[in-house]
Amino acid sequence: MVRTPCCKEEGIKKGAWTPEEDQKLIAYLQLHGEGGWRTLPEKAGLKRCGKSCRLRWANYLRPDIKRGEFSPEEDDTIIKLHALKGNKWAAIATSLAGRTDNEIKNYWNTNLKKRLKQKGLDPITHKPINSTGKTGLEPKTNKPVYSSGSARLLNRVASKYAVELNRDLLTGIISGNSAVAEDSQNSGDVDSPTSTLLNKMAATSVLINTTSTFSGFSDNCSFTDDFNEFFSNEEISDMYTTVDNFGIMEELKGILSYGGAGAGVIEDSPEVNVADAMDFIGSWNEDDNMVGVFV
DNA sequence: AAGGGCCTCAACCGCTATAGA
DNA sequence: CTCTATAGCGGTTGAGGCCCT
Numbered sequence: 001m002v003r004t005p006c007c008k009e010e011g012i013k014k015g016a017w018t019p020e021e022d023q024k025l026i027a028y029l030q031l032h033g034e035g036g037w038r039t040l041p042e043k044a045g046l047k048r049c050g051k052s053c054r055l056r057w058a059n060y061l062r063p064d065i066k067r068g069e070f071s072p073e074e075d076d077t078i079i080k081l082h083a084l085k086g087n088k089w090a091a092i093a094t095s096l097a098g099r100t101d102n103e104i105k106n107y108w109n110t111n112l113k114k115r116l117k118q119k120g121l122d123p124i125t126h127k128p129i130n131s132t133g134k135t136g137l138e139p140k141t142n143k144p145v146y147s148s149g150s151a152r153l154l155n156r157v158a159s160k161y162a163v164e165l166n167r168d169l170l171t172g173i174i175s176g177n178s179a180v181a182e183d184s185q186n187s188g189d190v191d192s193p194t195s196t197l198l199n200k201m202a203a204t205s206v207l208i209n210t211t212s213t214f215s216g217f218s219d220n221c222s223f224t225d226d227f228n229e230f231f232s233n234e235e236i237s238d239m240y241t242t243v244d245n246f247g248i249m250e251e252l253k254g255i256l257s258y259g260g261a262g263a264g265v266i267e268d269s270p271e272v273n274v275a276d277a278m279d280f281i282g283s284w285n286e287d288d289n290m291v292g293v294f295v
Numbered sequence: 296a297a298g299g300g301c302c303t304c305a306a307c308c309g310c311t312a313t314a315g316a
Numbered sequence: 317c318t319c320t321a322t323a324g325c326g327g328t329t330g331a332g333g334c335c336c337t
Contacts, residue, residue: 016305016331038322054323055306090325105326106304 013047017056021046025053026061059102066098070107078104078112083126 028044034057036043037050046053059065070078074096081092089101089108096104113123122129 014307036322050322051308052306058324059305087326101325102305110303 012049014052017060021048022056022061025057029057029061059100064098065100070099070111074099075112075115078108079116079126082108082112086124 024044024046028040032043037054040046040050040053041048044053048056077095078092081095085091087105089105093099093101093104116123116126117129120128
């Protein structure tokens with residue numbers, strides 16, 4: 001299909017926007033809202049094409065855009081998500097509030113890509129650039145790399161929720177039959193213990209959010225850890241690549257951050273030894289005390 | 296001080312996806 | 317179903333600023 005380019009008309013200005021043009025665009029959008037980009041320039045008194053106006057607004061003028069340097073946390077998020085999604089800048093941007101896909105793309109190309117290279121990592125594959133082709137993420141032993149992650153996650157859940165909270169909930173998380181967990185099992189994909197657990201937890205979180213009869217976690221729960229405190233970068237990377245989809249991970253993050261911004265920071269509970277294999281998921285013993293069960 | 300090279304990032308281009316007539 | 321308009325995406329470009337010689 002041949003289409004007339006939108007920006008080839010006579011008298012259409014290109015290049016950098018002036019403050020006056022910005023003001024006209026802002027004023028118009030504040031008055032009329034977004035949309036109707038094709039006719040907007042004429043109505044707003046701008047000699048620009050609609051596409052240019054939309055881009056200027058989306059990438060620069062929108063009031064919710066966060067300017068300034070990227071934080072180390074944002075850097076980590078971008079790198080992790082890039083490892084998972086590749087150059088899907090718009091998808092990555094949805095996880096960084098106030099950052100645009102264009103900004104992330106530029107930041108990646110000018111900073112993060114170089115940083116990975118300096119660390120000896122291929123910015124495309126995120127694997128080490130060396131002759132062996134090793135990724136650096138392979139387990140150092142015969143144990144799967146995800147084992148410690150799943151074990152620690154379960155310990156945290158058990159130790160933080162089990163006593164004061166809903167025993168049924170935790171049991172449900174671990175032994176529940178959710179569509180998500182079943183999909184994972186039916187997909188034929190390699191199903192790591194961590195991803196199995198995460199899928200079950202994520203499925204349960206959906207249940208919490210959508211079923212009014214389900215009491216879920218209590219409001220005084222102070223479980224405010226996030227992934228970065230919870231797991232190593234390697235573990236997070238592994239989770240993102242083995243769990244079913246990004247949405248599930250976001251759901252799980254919702255569980256982990258449950259309790260609200262004002263809740264206290266949890267302290268590390270004494271580490272409970274958890275079997276690295278996740279056989280115990282299937283052999284969950286409801287008569288056992290929650291904390292310290294996983295040995 | 297001059298100018299050449301490099302870097303950054305806003306903006307553009309070409310394309311696909313989607314909605315609606 | 318087809319066609320068209322619009323929105324959105326990712327790659328690329330180029331202006332301008334900075335740094336080094």
